[in-house]
Amino acid sequence: MEVGSLHHIELGVADGTSVVDSFKKKYGFQCFAQRCRSYCTQWVLKSGKATIVVTEPNLKCHLENTSTSRYEVNITDSDPLFHCWWILDGNKLFDENSVFNVAFKVTDLQQVVNNVVKGGGEVITSPQCVQDEHGKVDVAVVRSCIGNVFHTLLSYDDYSGDFLPGFTSIKNNLDESNKCYGLVSHIDHIAFVCNQGSTPHIVEWYKKCFSMKRFFINSNEDEDEGFLISDTGIGMRMKAMEYWKCSETGLTSGSSQDSIRFVLVESLESQGANQVDIFLEDHGGPGVQHVGLYTSDIMTAVSTFKQNGVQFVEPPPAYYTDDLKVSEMGKVGFHVEDLKHNGVLLDTEADADQDAENQCEANRYLLQKFTKPIFSKRTFFLEFIQRVGAQGFGAGNITALWRAVQAYLTEDTISSS
Template sequence: MAVNVLRLHHVAFHVLNAEKLICDLVSKYKFNLHASRVTDRCRQVAFRKGSAVFVVHEGSGSAETSDWLLGEALRVNEGKTHRRGNGSPAGLYDASPRHPVDTVSNVCFEVENVERSFKVLSELGCGFLVPPTTVQDDHGLVTYSVLRSIVGNVCHTLIDKSKYGGGFLPGFDTPDPERDCSLLEEDVSCPVTHFDHVTYACHQKSTHQVMGWYEKMFGFRRFFIVRNEDEDEGCVIHDKGIGLRLAAMQYWKCSEVGIALPFKNKKEPDCKFVIAESLPNQGSNQVDTFLEQHNGPGIQHIALYTKNIVSTTHTLAEAGVQFFSPPPAYYTEVGKRQEIEEVGHTPQMLAQHGILLDADVNQDLSSQNGNTENKKYLLQVFTKPIFNEDTFFLELIERKGATGFGEGNIKALWKCVEAYMENERQDSQRAGAPKTVRTAQY
């Protein structure tokens, strides 16, 4: 019996110096400050856009601080209840081990019962960093535990908020109620609503092991990216200089568990998980470069769903976010230009913002009868890496009925990376100083 995941609660960054990331999330990416917690050992700050919540955790980059945080998290989990400001440990709701580079390493799930989940998962052989622990404040109590996943440094916090009525989590200070409620209002110029998918970069031939672990522990189900996808091979993208294998999975859909928060009178979309690995004997590629610079498998990128990608991309670009732009030829190719125009967009507009369009290969085009309004497609755009290392980045995605992940755009994205690398080489040469060229991934 696997654990029943209700919804994705938040995703945590672990960085050495949080100042720049905190500033960028607010000023560039238009996230709202949601809650914060500061001790003499760490700083945790939560940011929210729709139901997408990022928690920036400062401290994991320091060996001394990180070891202390992990030790504290393990030490205090003896069945005690902690109140805010009264002996609360550093690193609440988290216990990611030290990592040598900035990383995104904790995906927090809401579950029905943490104690039961802990028992079930322990019996299945899952390793826990933090056993069930209860934290409370004036708004109620929350029970959580932290487990180590099978993917690199990725951990999962399991959390039960059924007895909590506060704005975020006990131990965190939140803005006044009126301001907090306003965070549910849609930002017309940047209508990001939720996490669309999380992509893991993994070692070659590890996809089956990763998917098997998530199916066994959480009951995740296989999500086929393309029609007639081979269950063993996954979605294979094999072309000159490109060799990738993609496979996707999802947890129980909200329609099955009846979750409707925080969308009023609507079902909250689920977030899918994608596994990316390189194919053997294809030379170094984007996944291999991530594994090298990240020091192992991990979260390569997270896609944020937006209701209007043109407006969102324009708003973020004006605020200073840098996006990858595909070669101009992408928009002038006869087939792609026709594909774009048939769904009511103009190549010029998409090119201006570097937005890619991919028709859903799962749709039955023969049933469309020339009705372009019913054609399924998605729009996507990718930021440049947000850390000093060229590892983690964000994606914006808008779906018009399409369920894939833009696999038809891989070739164009690859060319973006090549152009980016070449620019870095030229900048290094002009500066007259040697520079290690780092590859950006998608």
């Protein structure tokens, strides 16, 4: 197998200390490693298997002026564990607070790099070895075909350090008294906003470069068109891709901890300004819109996160009075008021087997909740998701989620104008 697993995501920020403190206090992440260089400081956050690297550059060191009086870091060749996410691209500069790196652990680094080259991808850093007293790690960096996104590729078997070479462990930093500690177990999926008409190319690129395959969001989804939502004020196309650790056996479903899942979102033509276009404008182009964080108890998670100051996007009240949705909630054992109290959305699997002897198999469902954008711009946010057998992305909730986010962004635009 070539691509093994999702290793971490990397968030480039202007104020690393503030972001790290927020993830610790609000979401229960542990900061367990750090790396300091003259040109950057990096922190490693972890909750369960979910690993987030927060990178803050020092713009006074190793910089070159660009035509926009901003800066472009140009030291990737000497340090493959740090590279720039706001490189000038098409006369647009990407938002400096951005998830710009989705790192994979791979089993055959050179083969993956070869596939990227054959697939038309750009290798930013050719395979090289980085090491410290804990061992060696082979690293390469490639540029995704999506906006400002990179992929760091890591290959190692017996590295004994807590994270990667050069990172120093932070001891005695675990606050188990924090009520939200451990509520996030892993990264469920990563969603990208893309330019109109670009998803066929992106799907093909990831198929050639990383052997990823289409994952159908809905059983009625057209392979070419994707999952379409076209309603009053709504126009969106979604496509999803996945890579399973044991995909060569033909497995098509399983635990989301064992897969790499990407969701691609683009707006439809002639639908007017919407949240996809707002992201593209504020972010400076395509990129990571949100990360889905898995929790095994979304009710407790949302309630606790709210107490910690997390701001969520609330669904429209009509969602909890819709007869079909109320019936759907009751069939899987939920009271409407319990879900409404925390503003949690529920969606049953569209193709669940109603004749299944096992009740869990007959009633596969998922629960979802979105935060508001976590930075000042209307770009990156978090999703919390709990799955009970369901493997999709809440196709039945997408319209409700769209309207909720659209209403928030519209209100935000009006209030700031």
